[in-house]
Amino acid sequence: MELNQDTATQKLACENIKKQLKTLTKRLEGAKFAREIEDVHKVRVASRRLRAILRLFGDVYGQDKADSWQKQLKKLLKGMSEARDLDAEIMFIEGVLSEIDYNSRRQIPGIRRALLRKQQARQKMQPKVAKAIKRFEEKNILIDMHLETERILFPIRNRETAKISEPLLERLRERIEPHKNDVLKKLSLLKDIQNSEGHHKLRIAVKKTRYCLEAADKAFEGSLSNTISKVKKFQTLLGDMHDRDVWKAGLENLINDEKERTIEYFGSAKPFPRLLAGMQTLKDKIESQRLQLYQQASEYAAVEVNEHFWNNIDEPFKNSAAESTPET
Incomplete structure (x- = not known):
């Protein structure tokens, strides 16, 4: 379905793009040189949001151009995903270590x-991160997006117009519906505690819905914030569950690797129990937190973000914009 463009749509698209460009511009250099642990995370989030905004408003910029930008952003994300996962795991292990008492x-x-092994892996990963960022910078994507945004805004910036219009509402309805339906379809996957793959798929569907709501929120002057907060909390619980699934699998591999290193170095596995005790503590902690997060997510899904919540999540986009101030 071909969607109409109007000033309200163009302004909302540009405002969203500018916000994420600001974050990327601020954080890319730090991520390239590993200055702050949050830099990689912020770059990844801004890149994901930009991709979501371009899926929602790509035709405002020209679909071919938007598709090309999305492709480059996807490459950037791919080069940074493992680094961020390691950063999160390192922080978790440091937290566990800080809680160990004398006994x-x-x-x-x-x-x-x-x-140590996770820190070594993260250090080894940094050149890949820097390379991905350098390649992205060489494409001048941020400059192109900024210039194109200013070109679109120039003739409409001072034009008095309603923030919400029928074409904008129509666009938002069409874009959020498949994400909403995907969440509704996958909610039942949460009933099985062992279905970690299903929980991950549900998280992705929830995340896509959230990004769509966030892109619309400025036009609604923050009235979607309560809904967004609930969706974000649910996504965070599911994301933390997925982190524990990944950490547990990685730790099991690490235990096997360290046992083999011990045998290779000492000619016997006898010294290995000295390391196994702490690694088993980490595994137990991961499993305990995963169970707790699952219980919290299940309860939250039943009470706060149940089927009724998701069925009505697009209600603000169904209201008429007839009373909005017309474009002049």
């Missing part, structure tokens, strides 16, 4: 070894 000191060697 549990026998666990320290294994936890420190796990931390």
